[in-house]
């Protein structure tokens with residue numbers, strides 16, 4: 621049984637009815653209930669196999685404004 625922290629009991633509890641879920645961020649977590657008070661508990665399992673999404677730096681090429689027809 622995975623353990624999580626129950627904010628209501630202010631103690632570490634085994635997570636009852638634990639089920640693995642994937643959060644919006646693509647992270648895996650355990651969702652379940654506190655066996656004592658029934659408060660929903662989450663335990664983040666940390667990163668999954670994929671590395672952190674690294675955004676490639678966008679090459680910024682400033683276009684200098686060239687006045688056309690100016691002599």
Ligand SMILES: [Zn+2]
Pocket residue numbers: 626627628629630633654655656657658659
């Ligand atoms: Zn609790």
